[in-house]
């Protein structure tokens with residue numbers, strides 16, 4: 001029942017709290033390392049105020065390294081900024097499972113070890129999945145599954161300084177190594193592979209979480225998509241019921 005003065009947004013939100021939710025809406029957020037993709041994902045998540053939103057980082061899908069590759073990684077001489085470094089096949093498989101309402105086991109990645117851990121985490125068909133990563137808008141198969149494509153933009157010097165602080169504080173790195181990796185791989189591959197994803201984005205968000213207008217536009221749009229999907233789902237259920245009656 002609708003209450004007096006209730007806003008459209010609240011009505012939309014109430015319309016489909018009906019798990020399990022097949023056909024999860026997937027939002028892709030790409031952008032440079034240090035551009036604020038994770039913060040933007042968290043801001044969109046809190047502005048959505050839906051119960052079942054999951055943020056999935058593409059970092060979970062870095063390929064396992066050979067012993068030689070691992071040694072190069074510890075010398076900051078391994079290229080983690082080429083799409084070759086990501087296991088897109090597994091990622092696509094997991095996203096398809098999630099879209100179909102199946103649960104998906106997600107690898108847990110350690111930046112300190114440059115490898116996956118033994119354990120995994122499980123995702124159970126959310127309403128919305130936010131896929132964030134430098135290559136979130138790179139693979140055609142993933143683009144086909146996305147309901148919204150976002151490119152997160154920030155100045156290169158902002159990205160570099162954020163990355164330095166984070167990698168030293170949280171990823172067990174030293175400044176010299178970070179700078180070496182930035183100029184050898186991160187910066188050139190940004191221009192080669194990451195930046196071109198702007199061309200397939202629906203929305204380019206400058207200034208990340210400071211950009212309140214963009215965040216509220218994104219969350220309004222997601223609510224509308226969910227309401228539409230919910231209505232189509234109900235029509236389909238009615239149609240199936242009718243078919244069963246006719247048999």
Ligand code: C5P
Nearest residue numbers: 032033034062080081111114133134186
């Ligand atoms: O979180 P963010 O988008 O910055 O993560 C992607 C970055 O992580 C890439 O630019 C890559 O250079 C870095 N990376 C790393 N060591 C790894 C895996 C990825 O420095 N083992």
